[in-house]
Amino acid sequence: MAEKEVVIKTNKLTKKFGDFVAVSEITFEVFKGEIFGFLGANGAGKTTAMKMLIGISKPSSGTANIAGFDVYKNTESIKKSIGYMSQKFSLYEDLTIKENIILFGGIYGLNDYDIETKCNGLLEKLNLQNDADKLVNSLPLGWKQKLAFSTAIFHMPKIVFLDEPTGGVDPITRRQFWDMIYEAAHNGITVFVTTHYMEEAEYCDRVSIMVDGRIEALDSPENLKKQFNAATMDDVFLMLARKAKRGD
Amino acid sequence: MRILKFLLRKEFLQIFRNKLMIRMIFAVPVIQLILLPFAANYEMKNINLCIVDHDHSEYSRNLTYKFTSSGYFQLTAIADSYKKALKVIEEDRADLIIEIPEGFERELIRDNQTKVMLIANAINGQTSGLSVSYANSIINDFNSDIRAKWIQIPRINPQPMIEITTSNWFNPKMNYKYFMVPGVLVLLVTLVGFLLTAINVVKEKEDGTIEQLNVSPIKKYQFILGKLIPFWILGNIVLSVGFIISYVVYGIYPAGSYLLIYLFAAIYLIGLLGFGLFVSTLAETQQQAMFISYFFMTIFILLGGLFAPIDNMPDWAKILAYLNPVSYFIEVMRMIVLKGSGFMDILKYLGIISLFAAGFNLLAIFNYKKTV
Numbered sequence: 001m002a003e004k005e006v007v008i009k010t011n012k013l014t015k016k017f018g019d020f021v022a023v024s025e026i027t028f029e030v031f032k033g034e035i036f037g038f039l040g041a042n043g044a045g046k047t048t049a050m051k052m053l054i055g056i057s058k059p060s061s062g063t064a065n066i067a068g069f070d071v072y073k074n075t076e077s078i079k080k081s082i083g084y085m086s087q088k089f090s091l092y093e094d095l096t097i098k099e100n101i102i103l104f105g106g107i108y109g110l111n112d113y114d115i116e117t118k119c120n121g122l123l124e125k126l127n128l129q130n131d132a133d134k135l136v137n138s139l140p141l142g143w144k145q146k147l148a149f150s151t152a153i154f155h156m157p158k159i160v161f162l163d164e165p166t167g168g169v170d171p172i173t174r175r176q177f178w179d180m181i182y183e184a185a186h187n188g189i190t191v192f193v194t195t196h197y198m199e200e201a202e203y204c205d206r207v208s209i210m211v212d213g214r215i216e217a218l219d220s221p222e223n224l225k226k227q228f229n230a231a232t233m234d235d236v237f238l239m240l241a242r243k244a245k246r247g248d
Numbered sequence: 249m250r251i252l253k254f255l256l257r258k259e260f261l262q263i264f265r266n267k268l269m270i271r272m273i274f275a276v277p278v279i280q281l282i283l284l285p286f287a288a289n290y291e292m293k294n295i296n297l298c299i300v301d302h303d304h305s306e307y308s309r310n311l312t313y314k315f316t317s318s319g320y321f322q323l324t325a326i327a328d329s330y331k332k333a334l335k336v337i338e339e340d341r342a343d344l345i346i347e348i349p350e351g352f353e354r355e356l357i358r359d360n361q362t363k364v365m366l367i368a369n370a371i372n373g374q375t376s377g378l379s380v381s382y383a384n385s386i387i388n389d390f391n392s393d394i395r396a397k398w399i400q401i402p403r404i405n406p407q408p409m410i411e412i413t414t415s416n417w418f419n420p421k422m423n424y425k426y427f428m429v430p431g432v433l434v435l436l437v438t439l440v441g442f443l444l445t446a447i448n449v450v451k452e453k454e455d456g457t458i459e460q461l462n463v464s465p466i467k468k469y470q471f472i473l474g475k476l477i478p479f480w481i482l483g484n485i486v487l488s489v490g491f492i493i494s495y496v497v498y499g500i501y502p503a504g505s506y507l508l509i510y511l512f513a514a515i516y517l518i519g520l521l522g523f524g525l526f527v528s529t530l531a532e533t534q535q536q537a538m539f540i541s542y543f544f545m546t547i548f549i550l551l552g553g554l555f556a557p558i559d560n561m562p563d564w565a566k567i568l569a570y571l572n573p574v575s576y577f578i579e580v581m582r583m584i585v586l587k588g589s590g591f592m593d594i595l596k597y598l599g600i601i602s603l604f605a606a607g608f609n610l611l612a613i614f615n616y617k618k619t620v
Contacts, residue, residue: 054463076465084463088456094262106254107464 005032007159007190008053013062015048022048024213025062030192032158035185037201038194040210041241046194047087047163049210053192054084054161067158080108083152083160083189087167089144091151093137097128100136101151108155122150142173146180153184160184162193166200178203198234207233209240216240251466255474263478269444277436277486281493285428295379298325298342300333305353307394311364314390315346320382333367343369344379356394425498430581431554433490438548438574441483441517443541445524449475450537453528472613476521483517484510503588509581512598516577519605523573525612548574573604 008030015023023045030036040046051057053066055075064071067081091100098119105115123129126146136144145165153160162181166174178200185191193204201207201221208218217224217240221233230236263269297315301308315321324341327333333345345367355362366383368376452458461471487510494500502509527544531537550556551565552574561569569575580597583589 056459056462076467079463080465082463084460086456086459088459090456090460092258092262092457093455094265095258099258099261103254103258104464107251107461107466109250109465 006030007032007067008036008065008192010053010064011062013049013052013064014060015045015052015057016060021213023052026210026213026215027062028208028215028218030159030190032190033185033188034205035181035191035193035203037204037207038192038210039198039201039207039237040194041244044210044241044244045213046210050161050163050192050194054082055079081158083155083157085148085152085160085162085165087163089141089148091136091144091148094135096133096135097123097139097147098132100147101154104151105154110155118154122154126150142169142177145169145173146177149177149180153189156187157189159190159192162191164194164196166195166197174200198232198237201233201237209237211240211244216243252470252473255466255470256477259474259478263482272444273440273482273486274489276439277433277490278493280436281429281432281490282497284432285425285498293320295321295344295375295382296324296342297321298327298333298336298345299323300327300330300345300347302350303348303352307353307356308348311346311348311387311390314386314393315383318382318386320379320386337367337369340369343375344383346383426500426586427582428554429494429498429500430585431552431578433487433494434574434577434581435549435552435554436490437483437487437513437517438520438577439545440486441479441520442524442527443545444482445475445479445521446527446531446537446541447534448479449525449528450531450534453531454533468613468616472525472609472616475525476518479521479524480514480517483521484513487513500585502585504584504590508589508591508594509584512577512580512584512594512601515598515601515605516573519573519601519608522605522609522612526608526615529612529615529617548572551575553578573601576601576604 006029008028010029011027012025013023013027014021014025026049038046038050048057052059052071053064055066055071055078059071066078069075069077069081071078092103095103101119101122102115105119110118120129123132126143128143128147131139136147139147149160149162149165152162166177169177174197181191181193181203193200195201204221206218206220207224208215209224210216217227217236219227224236225231225233228236228239230239299312299315301312312323316323321344325333325336327336327345330345330347333342333347336342337345345365347365347367349363349365352362352364364387366380368380370376449458452461491501491506523544524541527537527540531540547568551558551561551569551572553569558566558569558575576597580589580594583594587593
């Protein structure tokens with residue numbers, strides 16, 4: 001890991017809505033294959049920051065470079081290189097599992113042969129071969145999330161952005177979900193994940209903690225715990241988040 | 249193009265999986281086309297008539313008989329004074345009073361002219377207008393009848409009279425269904441095209457799936473075409489179902505060419521779908537989209553010339569009617585169905601509707617953003 005390839009690089013990235021500064025001059029780098037945890041209380045600006053990075057929200061100032069593309073000029077190129085899974089579960093509920101996979105495969109420009117073989121592989125991996133023709137809305141939430149994640153990385157993006165992917169999911173499924181994240185990272189996909197669950201923060205290679213639109217801390221979980229002299233990430237987070245002026 | 253193929257496949261899968269949608273597409277035109285033209289009846293029959301006959305003569309009885317035998321009026325009350333007749337109207341038992349003055353027959357024979365008073369219940373302006381005009385034509389008829397009789401027994405030299413005969417071109421029997429059905433069909437196509445598109449796109453906003461598409465490499469035009477093409481096809485299906493019903497139930501088929509109607513409908517639908525898409529960019533929830541659509545649909549319908557002729561509208565309303573794409577399709581539909589107008593006749597309207605189509609779609613494209 002001597003030569004770390006930088007896949008996300010921001011410099012004083014800012015988003016203002018009128019007088020309200022949602023994201024204030026955040027500067028950080030994310031390396032290839034890393035699992036980068038993006039933490040913060042509700043309203044700290046995580047989702048706004050992420051929307052700028054994936055090219056659906058124009059920054060007010062500052063620069064950002066995603067997978068080698070500029071967020072101002074090359075949003076369309078960025079979109080080809082990333083996967084995204086939103087807070088809101090967003091596969092088509094009235095399409096079957098297979099139809100969803102084919103749709104998103106097609107949208108990201110995969111050819112029919114790739115779609116077919118990869119789709120079968122994926123169904124097998126998720127143990128959903130017999131459910132391929134079931135409507136997505138008939139699946140339990142945990143399965144939907146796993147499927148949404150698999151769909152988000154189906155086209156092998158350089159980076160996958162996950163916005164609170166495990167909300168409302170039981171601990172066992174959450175654990176399985178993280179196994180899938182590890183596997184993706186192992187395959188060279190950079191994972192950028194926001195979460196509320198501090199135990200999940202421990203699974204990340206590095207985490208940043210946002211308070212009131214600013215990044216207050218950024219390091220590996222071990223270093224952060226040392227730096228703040230805390231036993232768990234939970235304590236670190238509470239120490240920082242208590243300083244927050246804006247609430248929920 | 250490949251992306252578009254996937255989007256279209258998705259859209260059709262969703263449409264045909266939605267049972268309510270399928271019902272809307274086929275049942276709505278059937279029910280509305282069968283019910284509405286029968287209900288929205290412009291012909292008036294059985295207008296309640298109250299007669300105040302102060303003359304009690306042969307002529308006054310003849311006039312009364314003429315009214316009751318016309319088929320349009322039924323005698324519901326006979327009053328002996330104007331005051332009592334007014335009471336009948338107040339009780340809503342009569343739509344029209346005819347007061348025949350004393351000396352009606354005498355004056356008519358002696359002076360060759362006399363007067364009859366008509367009082368119409370104008371609670372419903374349209375009914376009262378029609379009943380007065382029916383009454384006028386019956387009295388005219390009565391007038392020419394007695395004059396014909398007098399000529400047979402030459403007594404006085406009648407003034408030369410102009411007899412007015414009317415014949416209704418393009419709809420000789422004045423069958424109002426010929427008038428209504430094409431118009432109702434236009435409204436149906438409008439509803440399907442405009443409302444379904446708006447709701448469909450807003451549903452994706454609500455479900456969050458549109459965000460998922462926005463972070464993908466789908467181009468704006470691909471997204472818009474992916475939405476327009478399926479609903480364009482649906483609109484044409486509704487139009488065709490409507491034509492089949494018009495023929496089977498009413499025996500109505502265009503005097504002109506079907507092809508020309510479909511040509512116009514093709515451009516019209518592009519415009520309306522663009523407008524639906526525009527509405528979807530304004531609304532965040534399906535509820536909002538419904539309200540905005542309802543607002544526009546009401547204007548489209550009331551200022552479309554289906555129920556009230558545009559020529560009768562005040563100037564400011566005429567301007568609104570000219571800004572209403574629905575009014576052009578209703579006009580063109582009637583021209584082709586009733587008159588058999590050809591391509592050159594509707595060229596002007598084709599031009600106008602093309603402008604609408606271009607305008608609405610530019611508006612939609614301009615307003616649809618892939619960013620938030």
